[in-house]
Amino acid sequence: MELDEKKYLYLLFLLPILAVVFFYNLYWKRKKQREFGDVELIKKLILERSIFKAVLKFVVLLLAFVCLIIALVNPKIGTKTETVKREGIDIVFAVDVSKSMLAEDIAPNRLDKTKQIISQVINELGSDRIGVVAYAGSAFPVLPLTTDYGVAKMFVQNMNPGMVSSQGTSLEEAIEISKSYFDEESKTSKLVILISDGEDHSEGAQTSAEEATKAGLKILTVGVGTAKGGPIPLKRNGTVESFQRDRQNEVVITKLNEASLQQIAKATKGNYINGRSTQEVVDFVKNALENIEKTEFESTQFTDFNSQFQWFLGFGILLLFIDIFLLEKKTSWLRKMNLFNEEKTKN
Structure with missing residues (x-):
């Protein structure tokens, strides 16, 4: 594989920084909720908000950025090698x-x-x-x-x-x-x-x-x-x-x-x-x-390289659309799965 614009790979270093900022923001919100009052009461007031969906949206957004960065790098794959x-x-x-x-x-x-x-x-x-x-x-x-x-x-x-x-x-x-x-x-x-x-x-x-x-x-x-x-x-x-x-x-x-x-x-x-x-x-x-x-x-020795950026560009745009239309509200099937322990077991 050959990379056309390797310099754009440095943009990948931004992703861990964004992840740290996102999860710190979640931690800060949870901390402020505890300072504000009873956490369980606050959850009842925002019953439809899903932590899992918020995390999922962020992960989808990160994957979209990864695809767009790879598209900028323009990876090329050799399809044929021959000695002329x-x-x-x-x-x-x-x-x-x-x-x-x-x-x-x-x-x-x-x-x-x-x-x-x-x-x-x-x-x-x-x-x-x-x-x-x-x-x-x-x-x-x-x-x-x-x-x-x-x-x-x-x-x-x-x-x-x-x-x-x-x-x-x-x-x-x-x-x-x-x-x-x-x-x-x-x-x-x-x-x-x-x-x-x-x-x-x-x-x-x-x-x-x-x-x-x-x-x-x-x-x-x-x-x-x-x-x-x-x-x-x-x-x-x-x-x-x-x-x-x-x-x-x-x-x-x-x-x-x-x-x-x-x-x-x-x-x-x-x-x-x-x-x-x-x-x-x-x-x-x-x-x-x-x-x-x-x-x-x-x-x-000649190798024919084909650009592959279009695939990553397409996936990146698709993931951005998914992120835009992916709501942070709970859905019924996710509520039943009780991911992130969002629904407490009732005695």
Whole structure:
């Protein structure tokens, strides 16, 4: 059993104090009755009052308080214990969030297509740990390695070009930041799924990929966009107002550069695929994962705990109602039982 709010257990120390006060009050009343006059005569004057019922009401009230205190503590009972062994690999999704990813040459646009691909790939994973890196002109970590796929998908859905102030597409930095996610001493297989339109405006991506291979990384690259390309729309409230222009005031046409992505994949003995079809990419990743050795990286004992406060809260409220409607007058069947010797035997 597990207790959520143990601090409320200190309230139980109030119960003995209340009991002492209650029984002292009974003693004080009896003492005052003796001082006032004949006790037997006083009992005849208050014939319907029952000491037993008064004590019973107090006990019921104490039990109600006990139940309410336990409800505040919120005890939890384990319903299932099992040892879970996770076997999988570490996967980092490196996501291009540069402005060129807003081009709509692939529906709905390159970035939204990337989000669809990642979400579908995550749905097919089992026990693999996943992390997320965002990059444009620079790169930064978005989500560390985790098995919480729901959180990962939420972070991916919120990615946008505004996350990175430096525009462009630095595949080199994307690879370097992705590499930092992995422990070089770990025997767990390491995979980077790099998704981009391939428009790299930096140098050194090839060298970074080769260095990543030495660290045990494998990179799968996914190209989003078309060779024909398209303009970068500038929208306000969902409406296209204009298109991105260069210094000569010409509309920028951004195109998919498959060559750079293929080179990166080849350097790490990985593979490249065009991301036009989400299902094809999912199948591509699944096939790749089947050929990667999985290792056991977590062995944890899990216990599911269920809150039990509602039962004690219900009993506490029920006892309070009973206390309210429980009168301190004698009842005929209690009078016959003569509890607390309230009825003297007549000679």
